[in-house]
Amino acid sequence: MTYPFLRRIAFSLAAGTAFAFATISPSQAAAKIQRLVSPGGIEAWFVQDATVPLIAMEYSFAGGSAQDPKDKAGVANLVGDLLDEGSGDLDSKTFHERLDRRAIELSFSASRDTFRGSLRMLRDNKDEAFDLLRSALTSPHFDTVDVERIRSQVISGLRRETTNPTSLASRKFLELAFGDHPYGRQTNGTLDSVPTITVADMKDYVGRVLARDTLKIAVVGDVDPAALGKLLDHTFGSLPAKANLAPVADVEAAKPPQRAFVPLDVPQTVITFGGPGVKRNDPNFMAAYVVNHILGGGGLSSRLYHEVREKRGLAYSVFESLLWMEHSAIFIGNTGTRADRAGDTIDAIETEVRRIAGEGPTQKELDEAKSYLKGSQMLALDTSSKLAQALLQYQQDKLPIDYIEKRNSIVDAVTMDDAKAAAKRLWGQGLLTVVVGRAPQAAAQPAAAPATKSN
DSSP states (O other): OOOHHHHHHHHHHHHTTGGGGOOOOHHHHHHHOEEEEOTTSOEEEEEEOOSSSEEEEEEEEEOGGGGSOTTOTTHHHHHHHHTTSOBTTBOHHHHHHHHHHTTOEEEEEEOSSEEEEEEEEEGGGHHHHHHHHHHHHHOBOOOHHHHHHHHHHHHHHHHHHTTOHHHHHHHHHHHHHHTTSGGGSOTTOOTTTGGGOOHHHHHHHHHHHOOGGGOEEEEEESOOHHHHHHHHHHHHTTSOSSOOOOOOOOOOOOOSOEEEEEEOOOSEEEEEEEEEOOOTTSTTHHHHHHHHIIIIISGGGSHHIIIIIIITOOOSOEEEEEEEOSSOEEEEEEEEEEGGGHHHHHHHHHHHHHHHHHHOOOHHHHHHHHHHHHHTHHHHTOSHHHHHHHHHHHHHTTOOTTHHHHHHHHHHTOOHHHHHHHHHHHHTTOOEEEEEESOGGGGOOOTTSOOEEOO
16 A cells, blocks of 8 residues: 555545534434345445535455464465555556545555455545455455565564564563464564565465455445445455355463563563453453443543552553454553563552452442443544444444444443453453563562563
């Protein structure tokens, strides 16, 4: 993807201020969401909205970087970077000129479980936008000059990560949590794996993963259902009917407590912490989501922020979030502090984790968290693109099409007993902790687990 910055400028200039007002409330969205099936049988969740002349589409295929060969991590990521580098009868330069001329935003990315795409355009440019996407998905070039240019960019990024404490902490945490499982590998690959990836590897990935049977689509914007159905058939109809995915096993993250230390001569020590989480289809997911907001997901109002930043001044920020995947789930948090205060910071985090695991939240905390999570949904879905992204995520999470309507009642239904049980389940065992920096005292191993070291 050579010119994303220029495309963003072009899109903004062409759309003027219209996109800023492409808003739709969750209640309006819930009433308007329809399950559209094209003449060719391609399904999408669709909200028709003519407020402004824009269309946003988000879509995904199952597979993601978990489908990378074990010794070639980074294939999916490279495919995502190269699909718009020329296709059909267009070379890379001409393809991007077409996007820029019509103010079309097109991008691809890989997560661990999915290969995703995003498309935004003005209504009058929809035919060309969808046709360029069709071409990128079905006839990418993978020309040598483009492959090597993008490969060199990825390798440069990986080299930068070798001196980035946050990147090193994240990488080591996933290795600690998931070991040899595909989730333990980095989506963007390694300095050893990326140079070995061939065009044949990328073409094989495209042929195995980009197929209609795992395709999920969400569209929001100014297009009528009949026209959209034809566009979907034109864009996706010639893809293979069935994907050929390698099986990926379910995996439980490593049992806490464990700690790893990565030495790096940097002024600030980075601490990443986490442990086994709660999958999205678990009946107790919402209770975990609410209580996690209380501990570390609530920004300035969270317990960790209060204890680590406000009360002790140990770090500028500290946060924690739930991460759920198709085959596992974790919670993961991060903070940075002075090298000589890393030990105090870890102690403060562990103390607060033990406290909420043992006592649960207060009634006031629970009420305030539920109120915030219900109100914040309005902001989370306030543009066409945000709504399309949410609708795609709901499909990936196998939620019902009327989930927007039901979500607040699900939040409301979380009881104090639910919250206490979720807190004990998440944090009762302690933490997986990765420390990156100078402070040797921060690498001291808790008595319950042996030390590990990584270079």
